[in-house]
Amino acid sequence: MNISSAPTTLFSLLLSTVLSASPVSAQSLFSSSDKPVPTITLAKAEILADIPTPMQGNDINALLAQAAGGGLSAAKEASSRAFSAQLRSKLDNGLRTLLTEEEVPVGTDSGALTLHHAVDIAVIKQLSGLDNRGDYEIEQGNLSASGDFHLRLQAPDGALLIDKHLDIADLRLKGNYEIRTPLGDGTIEDDTEAQLTVLCDTLVKRILDRIDGDLKASNLQKLATSQ
Numbered sequence: 001m002n003i004s005s006a007p008t009t010l011f012s013l014l015l016s017t018v019l020s021a022s023p024v025s026a027q028s029l030f031s032s033s034d035k036p037v038p039t040i041t042l043a044k045a046e047i048l049a050d051i052p053t054p055m056q057g058n059d060i061n062a063l064l065a066q067a068a069g070g071g072l073s074a075a076k077e078a079s080s081r082a083f084s085a086q087l088r089s090k091l092d093n094g095l096r097t098l099l100t101e102e103e104v105p106v107g108t109d110s111g112a113l114t115l116h117h118a119v120d121i122a123v124i125k126q127l128s129g130l131d132n133r134g135d136y137e138i139e140q141g142n143l144s145a146s147g148d149f150h151l152r153l154q155a156p157d158g159a160l161l162i163d164k165h166l167d168i169a170d171l172r173l174k175g176n177y178e179i180r181t182p183l184g185d186g187t188i189e190d191d192t193e194a195q196l197t198v199l200c201d202t203l204v205k206r207i208l209d210r211i212d213g214d215l216k217a218s219n220l221q222k223l224a225t226s227q
Contacts, residue, residue, distance in 0.1 A: 037217045038224040039105045039112040045091050046118035047084040052125045052143075054079065054192040083196055087119060090204045095215075098208055102217045113161065113224065114154045115215075121147035121168055123199065125177065125192070136180045143175035143195055149207055151214065153223065161223040162214055171206045175199045 053076040095115070099106050122145065129140045146169040153162035175198060180189040213219065 035221040035225050037104055038220055039107050039109050040099055040215075040220070041108050041112040041114045042092060042095060042106060043114055043116045045088045046116075047088050048118075048120045049080045049084045049087065050122040051076070051080045051083045051196060052123060052192060054190045054196075079193075083123075083200065086197070087121075087200050087203070090200060091117065091119070091207070094204050094208050098212065098215055102215060104215070104217050104220060111156060113156075113220070116150075116152040116154065118150045119147065119168075120150075121145055121203070123196065132183070135183050135186070137183060139179040139181070141177055143173075143177055143192075143199060145169070145171075145173040145199065145203070151211055153214075155224075155227050157227070159227060161226075164211065164214060166207060166210055168203070171203065171210075173199050173202055173206070 095117070096106055124144050124146070125141050126144065127139065127141045129138075131138050131140075146167075149166040149168060151162060151164045151166075152160060155161055175195040177190070177192045177195050179192070182188070
């Protein structure tokens with residue numbers, strides 16, 4: 001045997017082995033990288049919020065009259081709408097950022113998967129203290145939240161690829177508020193609105209932390225190719 005021909009013979013043997021491998025085995029070596037990352041279409045979030053109403057104004061008697069006349073209900077609805085709009089915007093931005101970081105295309109096309117998300121949340125005020133300090137009555141208390149977050153991912157044919165619920169109470173959203181009401185003339189100072197903004201930011205962060213694994217590019221690839 002010619003020793004110089006041994007490397008060539010060995011290479012030929014290895015090449016023959018690879019070429020004779022079954023198509024399924026060869027495909028399995030490269031299938032994960034060949035699967036395209038699906039495009040995700042973000043549907044508009046469905047938000048249902050029950051939010052406490054911040055007290056604002058400098059005419060205490062007028063505020064009390066408003067409450068007695070049912071005007072407080074309209075103010076509560078306005079507060080809930082404002083919180084819903086804020087939450088919808090922050091969730092949308094957060095989801096887009098998360099998908100972009102995963103290099104998942106966001107848009108619309110015939111093969112896009114549609115991501116639906118809905119939040120049903122109630123924020124509750126709980127009084128913890130009431131005291132007079134100087135010219136003010138000081139009300140202090142806690143904010144807590146309960147409800148449900150629902151995530152659904154649908155294929156173009158309507159098949160449900162992800163159907164996930166999060167119990168908002170499990171996210172342990174907490175906050176504190178303070179209302180300073182003048183004992184005489186003056187302006188009511190209520191930081192509830194600012195605390196609701198903090199709570200909204202925390203809610204979005206904790207939701208995204210819980211669904212991060214579901215929206216990884218590798219998981220979306222598997223779901224898309226399972227159809």
